[in-house]
Amino acid sequence: MRWSQARAKADTFRGLDGRERDVLALLYYVVAVREGREVASVGLPETRRRLTDLDALQQDLDALLPGPGPDPDRTFEEGQRAQIRRLTADTAGRDGGFTGPGPVTGRIWHVWDCLRTPHGEVADDLMSDMPDHDPPARIQLTGKTWFEQSAGQLVRHVDQLLLAAAGAHLVHSPVQITAGIHAGRTGRINTVIWDTERDLAVGDPPASYRVRLDELYGPQGLVDVSPRELMKLPEWDNKFVVVHAGEILPTEWNAAVLLAADGDTSWHDDAVEALRESQRCYGRQVVLIPRPPDGRAPSAEHDQWISNAHAWADEIIAPDAGVPGEPPRLAPGVPADGREHDGRLIVFPRTPGTELSERSWARQHAVIAEDAVAAARAAQLRIGRGMSRKSGARGVPLLVAQTGGFADWRMRLAEHGRRLVEARVAWADREGGKDRAARWAVHARIEDRELHTTHEVITGHTTRLSIVLYRPRTVWTDSEIVLVQDDTSILNVAPEIGGPHMLLRLPTMDIGLIRSGGTRDRVQAVLSLKFGLSIETDRLFSQWPRNDTSMTASAHQVLGLEITEEELNSLSSSAAERPSPSVRCEIRTLAELMAKPVTDWATLGMITTVMRPTGLTDR
Numbered sequence: 291m292r293w294s295q296a297r298a299k300a301d302t303f304r305g306l307d308g309r310e311r312d313v314l315a316l317l318y319y320v321v322a323v324r325e326g327r328e329v330a331s332v333g334l335p336e337t338r339r340r341l342t343d344l345d346a347l348q349q350d351l352d353a354l355l356p357g358p359g360p361d362p363d364r365t366f367e368e369g370q371r372a373q374i375r376r377l378t379a380d381t382a383g384r385d386g387g388f389t390g391p392g393p394v395t396g397r398i399w400h401v402w403d404c405l406r407t408p409h410g411e412v413a414d415d416l417m418s419d420m421p422d423h424d425p426p427a428r429i430q431l432t433g434k435t436w437f438e439q440s441a442g443q444l445v446r447h448v449d450q451l452l453l454a455a456a457g458a459h460l461v462h463s464p465v466q467i468t469a470g471i472h473a474g475r476t477g478r479i480n481t482v483i484w485d486t487e488r489d490l491a492v493g494d495p496p497a498s499y500r501v502r503l504d505e506l507y508g509p510q511g512l513v514d515v516s517p518r519e520l521m522k523l524p525e526w527d528n529k530f531v532v533v534h535a536g537e538i539l540p541t542e543w544n545a546a547v548l549l550a551a552d553g554d555t556s557w558h559d560d561a562v563e564a565l566r567e568s569q570r571c572y573g574r575q576v577v578l579i580p581r582p583p584d585g586r587a588p589s590a591e592h593d594q595w596i597s598n599a600h601a602w603a604d605e606i607i608a609p610d611a612g613v614p615g616e617p618p619r620l621a622p623g624v625p626a627d628g629r630e631h632d633g634r635l636i637v638f639p640r641t642p643g644t645e646l647s648e649r650s651w652a653r654q655h656a657v658i659a660e661d662a663v664a665a666a667r668a669a670q671l672r673i674g675r676g677m678s679r680k681s682g683a684r685g686v687p688l689l690v691a692q693t694g695g696f697a698d699w700r701m702r703l704a705e706h707g708r709r710l711v712e713a714r715v716a717w718a719d720r721e722g723g724k725d726r727a728a729r730w731a732v733h734a735r736i737e738d739r740e741l742h743t744t745h746e747v748i749t750g751h752t753t754r755l756s757i758v759l760y761r762p763r764t765v766w767t768d769s770e771i772v773l774v775q776d777d778t779s780i781l782n783v784a785p786e787i788g789g790p791h792m793l794l795r796l797p798t799m800d801i802g803l804i805r806s807g808g809t810r811d812r813v814q815a816v817l818s819l820k821f822g823l824s825i826e827t828d829r830l831f832s833q834w835p836r837n838d839t840s841m842t843a844s845a846h847q848v849l850g851l852e853i854t855e856e857e858l859n860s861l862s863s864s865a866a867e868r869p870s871p872s873v874r875c876e877i878r879t880l881a882e883l884m885a886k887p888v889t890d891w892a893t894l895g896m897i898t899t900v901m902r903p904t905g906l907t908d909r
Contacts, residue, residue, distance in 0.1 A: 292322050293398050295329035306447060308377075309440040312401050317341070319398065320350050335490035338448045342486055344441055355399040360406040366429055369407025369436070376400050405437035449482045455492045464523040464541070465501060467515055471741050474711070476523065476541040476681070477503040480512060504541055505681055505709050530566050531576050534583040535592040535599075543684065544573035544676030547669050548599050550608035551581035551588075552619035554640075557662040561607060564666035571676030578603055580621040587622055596621050601714050604676070604688040605669035606631055607662065609640040614649040618656075628655040633689045633720050633727070636665045672725065682710035682735065690718050690730045694801070695750035707739040716747065728752040728800070755847045756796040756893075757813060757830075758900040759821075761858045766903050767881035772797070772853075772861055773889065774873050794876050794888045796896060797821075801847070813849060820873045823857055833899050850900035 296318035300311045317337050322329045340347055352359070410429040432439065446461060453460050459479055466476045480502040484490055495517055503511045526540045533539055535551075547565060549558055562577055569575055578599040581588055588596060600606070600620055608618035608626060617626040618637055626635055628651075637652035638659040639645065646652055659665035677691050683700065690696055703710060712735040721728035732748045759772035773794035799816060801809055810827040817823040833848040853861070861875045876888075880901065883889055889897075 292329055293319055296322065299329055303447070306444065307440075309405065309436055310444045310447070312405060313437060313440045313444050316351060316398070316402060316405075317347070320347070320354060323354060324350065333492065334448055334451055335492060335494075338445070338452060338484065339486060339490055341441060341445050341448070342484075344438060347441075348437070351402055355402050357399050357403070360403075360435075364407055366408045366410045366431060369404065372400075372407065373404045376404055402437075405440065406435050409434045409436045409439040452484075452490075452492065452494075453482060453496065456495050458495050458517060459499065459520060459522050464525065465499075465520045466523055466541075467501070467513075467519055468521050469519040470515070472503070472513055472515070473519075475503050475505070477501045477511070479520075483514065526574065528574055530569060531574060532562060532579065533576055534579045535581050535588050535595050537583065539578075539595075539598075539684070540574060540576055542574065542678065542680035543576045544571040544678050545575045545605075545673045545688070546578055546599075546603050546684070547575070547666075547673075548578040548580065548603035548606045548620070550606070550618060550620045551579055552622050552624075554609075555579075555581065557609065561662040561666045564663040565670065568667050568670040570670055571673055573676065573678050575673075575676070580624075596624065598685070600624065600631075602685050602687065603634060604673055606635045607665045607669060608635065608637055609662075610637050610646055610650060610652050612640045614647050615651055617651045626651075626655070629717070631655075633718070633725070634687060636668050638662055638665045682712045685713040686715060686732060688726070689720070690715055690727050690732065690750070692726050693730070693750060694753060696730070696732075699748060699750070703736070708736050711735045711737050711743065721752075724800070753801050753847065754798055755801045755809065755813070755849060756798045756896055757817070758796060758848065758850045758897055759853050759861070760850070760897070760901055761853055761855065762901070766901070767879065767884070769880050769901055770858060770877050771880065771883070771897055771901075772858075773876045773878060793890065794878070795890075795893055797873070809847075810849075817851075821875070822860060823853075825851065833896075846896075848896050848900060 293315075296315045299318055300306075300315035303311060303314065306314065314337065317340055318329050318332050321327070321332045321336055321340065408431055410431045412429060450460055459465060461479050461482060463479050464476065465479060467473055478501065479499050481500040482496045483498045483500060485494075485497040498514050498516055499520060500512050501515050501520070503513060505511070523538060523541065531540055531543075549555075549561055551558075558579065565575070565577060580592070580596040580599055582592065606620065606626070608620055611618045617628070618635075619625050632655065635652075635656040636659055637646070637656040638661050642661060646658055652658060657668060659668050673688065677688060679686065679691060683691065686696065700710065714733050716731040716733050718727035718730040720726070727750075729751045730749070732750075734746050734748050735743060736746055737743050761770045763769045774797050775794065797816075797820075799813075801812065810830050813830060814825060814827050817825060830849045830851055833850065858877070862877050878888070880897070883894060883897070887894075
């Protein structure tokens, strides 16, 4: 009778699978028999307490259901067949070896026996030679029995029911730690810890939670936290989120766009919809609106939120101030700043159908768009795929975050067990209007493994790569070198060489931005596109990198390429005879460069580093 009641009670939990209900039924049965009680009186708190010690529970089941012990040589497949037989027929007394009394107890023993078989999971799918058939599955043993696996899943289910009854945070909930040494860190509840020293009752709060932090710390990033020190966070959409002043900011995003909120904000709806429709980034995009959700003007309590939003946004969209010379206002009393918001600001006319005056502030400091919708689309084009940032890294806009220097610094920070707690860009120089900063400085608060915090200023600069294209001659000084107009990037060289005093440089490109493909592959593509040269990457050889004169100017790498006579003749031809767009080249001998300097000394140094007087190179 007790087994029938236990089975029926376990079957009411439809959220469990068959084996998990088997474990629950056995648990009800053990408690009822051991304590001489009715199954109906056994509650979830008691079952949860028994699940804390699986070894003791297994010993109770072995003692209550005497019979053959588990076969250590039993395979996964044999266990599966035994389970199928048990489910499809009354197996009482059929398998032999059972010494317990009565067929009902025999049926219970077979439930227990099937749970003691090896547990396995599908490791991967193997390709089948028969295209009309499903591929076979390969099973990987986990080292557990079905009882241990199902009991673990049952613990999670019972925990959720008890937490819900107590009005407490549920397992897997996103949370922020509000006190203690981990204050400010975020993560998700991984498991719950109950007070096992006393009888657990429905409605009792947990003793503590085990939280898996968003940024790893300690073994697998798990820390124990009191329920009083946790604040539940919203379950944000993984793709697109709109956040107003005063609301909790998502803990991670790939892109953030701020919509100015001073005066008329009727354009917000169109801009938000355009941002949603034209989104290109892989992860979450956040739209920041520096005004409370009820439309009220922000108060002093929102000042910090608004300050962070302006500093952290990857793109800022604002209507023109309407007064020549005045910057647009991003929030009441907060004007745009030409230096702080450089490279992130997109402005559109406040009055639809009009054009901004040539004297307007926006013409000098921002990208101009036709209207709010066009501004949103322009922002998405500049964001592209975005970049995932969490915790303190959210404070670094893409203008700096997508530079190779910042990415390398973050990687080395993690390698040494340190994490970025808070960051704010002090300054960023785009050097001639490039999409990303060539030089930058970031104020950073950093925490080490021992939770010691330091405040540091991190500076970064671009990495440039110059290519020495040369044709060696028997006489070293007769060797010929390919030069271009004085510019920092071969992607921006004008089609014609300037006046007689124009300096020449080596073909040079910025490689300090995060882009797909290796350095040599990118050089190969540029040489093909801009110079009409089709080369194999193994012809390129590198020299030791060096720093430019100033520490914050750039790091400089040099590649050498010995070209053929045919390639030299091709580069000597006019730009019109080569693929378009192309770069106009100047071919000079080393003797000419020494006798009549048309390059700076740094350029001459790079050339002679690649071309040694012996005619040999370090490869």
